[in-house]
Amino acid sequence: MTVSSASPQLQPLLDKLHSAGTAETLRFAVEDIAAAQLSEAVPILIEVLGYNNPGAAVAAVDGLITIGEPSVMPLIELLDGFNYGARAWALRALAGIGDPRGIDLLVKAAVEDFALSVRRAAARGVGKLHWQEFTSEGDRVVAQSKALETLIQVCDDPEWVVRYAAVTGLEALGQVLESQLVDERPHLITRLEVMAQGDEAPALQARAQLALQRLA
Amino acid sequence: MSDAAENVPAESLTLEEAIANLQQTEDPGLRYYAAWWVGRFRANQPVVIDSLVVALADELNRSPDGGYPLRRNAARALGKLGEPSVVPALLESLDCDDYYVRGAVVESLGELGDKVAIPRLLSFLDGGVEAATMMPGKPHLREPYDLILEALGSLGATEAVGQIKPFAEHSVEKVQYAAARAMYQLTGESSYGDVLVQALAAPDLQLRRAALMDIGAVGYMPGAEAIAGTLAENSLKLIALKGLLETHLRQSPDDALTSEAIHSMDLMDDLL
Structure with missing residues (x-):
């Protein structure tokens, strides 16, 4: 985990994500991370694609597309190791970028x-x-x-x-x-x-x- | 599609096997599945139609609550096969005491499009909204009112407008929306289309999904934007917009694309 090295902007958003107790609060937390448009959030947004939470995945895909170029290599590198559902989301992110x-x-x-x-x-x-x-x-x-x-x-x-x-x-x-x-x-x-x-x-x-x- | 059998691979039956399974009575499960299969794969052959009509009167396949599962599947399949000669047999099945059989028959009558079914369907609305109450001890109304209203709309039962309209005030939302859908089809009044658009904001995802399909089916073009913005899966919104576009194309015989048609396609592009 890279949590300890997160910037002051990202850290509170990560805290919110990790304390999310329901699918909905998780989605809200991901939406906030996506809206922040921080390229350092790429790994966590990619991780979200594998959570089996469609609402959160949509928000993460949107976030990755907005961040754009810095998302590309991590997505390509991780595509092989992904489970099926996450692969689909990752491809959608790549298609959007x-x-x-x-x-x-x-x-x-x-x-x-x-x-x-x-x-x-x-x-x-x-x-x-x-x-x-x-x-x-x-x-x-x-x-x-x-x-x-x-x-x-x-x-x-x-x-x-x-x-x-x-x-x-x-x-x-x-x-x-x-x-x-x-x-x-x-x-x-x-x-x-x-x-x-x-x-x-x-x-x-x-x-x-x-x-x-x-x-x- | 709610049929659990939807996920069974198509190649698991040949047409000959399906017909044989449909005609035998030894194994109710095989017969039940075959009745679904011939509808799903549009096996429109006289022998299939005859066997399904026989199955409509089946007494062997009974569910624990007294229902007739085979009759339900047979009725649905007959709606999909588009053979108008089965309408009298379907009308007779409306007397079945299984609510779900009646629902399946009503839907199929709507799909088959024969106006001869209108008076019998309309008779279910006798007594008006006051009589359309819950069935005691069951999780449903006395009759499948939502499906009846939808079928009357699809069949173009303009003479029924007076009886349908009060159902837009029924206490069950599904029934309200079905009435609005039928009223829009029968009168073209945009206030009814707007009711469907409002349903797109319903808190219940099932209602939102139903409203998406309704707006597409009736071709209410002013709802295009609202469809695109609904909180639901893109795949569903695309299907709804496709339905909307295709209904619109049928209603505008001109070869040139209208600005509404182009707008709905632009909305679809953004959902891909």
Whole structure:
């Protein structure tokens, strides 16, 4: 435990967390920690993801996303050792942060995670990666190409909400596609057209139609 | 879905096995599960429909409190299979003395959409709110009023508005909201949609969840924002907004997306 070395800002919040007696007071304590936006709180927020307290986990994910960059490596390093429920929350945090270093994990989760809520968040995250944070244009092109391939694949997911996330991802990606990938753009548009005409869910058809309008 | 059987893997039965299980009477558990299975996997075949109608009159499968579990599952499955010819058999089952059988039948009649069921459903409202009291010794009302009201709304029973309206003042919240839902469907008056929106702030999560689904089902677009802001799981809010959007799309035959449709999709994007 690193409790003894916590800053004067964090310490009282940690005390509140450790004395929380109910799921609700625990959630309130986590919300306070998240609101403080202290990067030194990253380890404790990550620990909360494993508490099996959904309200607290939502607050912790929000906190990790707000803190942003300092959360990324601890999340990636810890993902392997996590229990299943905590993995899902950690992936959602990574998806929300959009850091380039999360791309491999997000791509994998979007395609093959067992839980549809994780595939949904990961697909959304793949489309909304912070492309300007890739260090070189070459890296960015490779990453976008991988993201495009992934999202087109996810458009075949059996769950409507995962396909919906993929469509929003394709729209976001279509707006920032690098010029080197100009030849790939028709694939993206064609996939959206197929969804707009033939997806079994009318909501998906509408969302794909909206994406096409916005990319026109 | 509240069925415990929901988690049983689909591949555990083939269609042939399900039909055989449904037709035999040796093992009530297998028959009960098969009745659920054919509904869940939409096994819409004449032999299945016939077997379910037989199961609606089953006397063998009895619960300790005198209920008819097989009849409940058979009634639910018939609602999902969309075969209109079963409506008379379902109407007959409304005389069953198992409250939960009647509830399942009412729901299925609403799903099947045949207006011929309206007069019989309406007869449950005879006596008005005063007669809609708790069943002595049971944890429920005399009739499944919430489901009856919902079915009348889905069936477009505009002639029933006068009888439905007082139920918006019933002492049980679930019944109030069902009445509001039906009244919105039948009259399009936004005050009833607003009642459902207020239910999104109910302290009870079950009520909030029900209100989410109700607003989606009736397509009350002004509720979109409130759905997104409700204290409930994102996955549920997404389903509610999808329902809302799809009801809206059905009601606006135009090919162009309306600003309401686009707004509801923007809200959905933020919940992913």
